[in-house]
Amino acid sequence: MKLLLAFVIVLVLSAVPYIGIKYAGMSYEFGVIVPYAAVAVFILGFVYRIVKWAKSPVPFRIPTTCGQEKSLPWIKQNKLDNPSGTSGVVGRMALEVLFFRSLFRNTKTELKDGPKLAYGSSGWLWLAAIAFHWSFLIILIRHFRLFSQPVPYLINLLENVDGFLQIGIPTLYITDILLLAAVLYLFIRRIAIPQVRYISLVSDYFPLLLIFGIGLTGVLMRYFYRVNVIGVKELVMGLIALKPAVPADIGSLFFIHLFLISTLFAYFPFSKLMHMGGVFLSPTRNLANNNRMVRHINPWNYPVHVHTYAEYEDEFRDKMKSVGLPVEKE
């Protein structure tokens, strides 16, 4: 049911621009207004979510400690898994953000004949995740060829590496295949494993199907049903120069692609996809384990008014002297 709902939403989102372009001639709305609005919502929403998170205090250090903590000099510290300083945290975060190290440690528990309980490493989720995220990033960067004139050399290099198999015309990109395959795997995993399916919500299926739709329309445009790519670049260059104009006859497939991406951008700040920003704010990863080395003061501690003995004596010195009490300062 949840899956069906997500599927229907993506289908409707694909049909809206098709109908709008084909029958209502709304190419300005879908080519200019929707993308601008989506990017604005994305940036403002993203900043809002991060600032909101940053307002939450982290009263004490809660790094997960996966190795030997810094201790006596002859005990070897595991600097990446139990960092005690900035460099260790930076290394740990880099491995987490770039290579999903904690996901790599995913284990699986199985009850085997005997009965025996067996624990094993389970790397398929990590593999699909890393294939998906890196492909998506490379595809995003490759799209810069439609956003820049002249195109920087690095983009050329990336395109050449990505298309180096030189299969077919236009050249097949490895990341196109990887992205679709990885999304398909992540989707099948979600419906095939009963426990994962049980906890899956519409907001889990929807981004997967949306991204699959974006990839599929992109692949269809590149390899099967041509759109006017010169017109596409003219539109994009107009948008980023803030002089928007929609060239005629781009092809409705492009507008479906653009609308799905706009949806993704606008939906991003309000969804689980915010883990893109959130990963940097994970207190179990980005804090150094220096609980005992440094004094951490609770950020919401109320300023307590204290009246020290010296102040007390200053206030009552005369009275104390007159009844013969000893004072520290004459």
Place this chain on the structure above:
Amino acid sequence: MYNSGKIITGLIIFVGLVTLPFWYSIGKANIKPDPSLNTPVINQMKVKHCIESKQFMIDNHMELLNEWRNAVVRDNKTIYVSTTGQYFTMSLEDTCFHCHSNEKQFCNQCHSYVNIQPYCWECHVKPAEEIANGH
């Protein structure tokens, strides 16, 4: 807000990256491609036509060339029959460049605009005009 220094720095980098295309395009002229048909052979033609319709050529020239290459190199077929029933030699240099002898003003106009880097010139020599100009 806690750790505001680090978080604001991160957000500025993020917004800068997202809006990078806007910054990158500032002060750069957006020259639209204009493929030229001004070559001696085309100018002499009474009815200007390619081997197939213009729209077909715009959409499918790359696939056509790929098929031609495979047909010539692998199957030793060198004659292409167009949809109008005309015969053409399957050759980039002899057929295509016979008319389109201006690679820079024709091919490269669109290719460089959308950054397509065809690998034609890994095997083929460029049209005579280009060689004469020392490219």
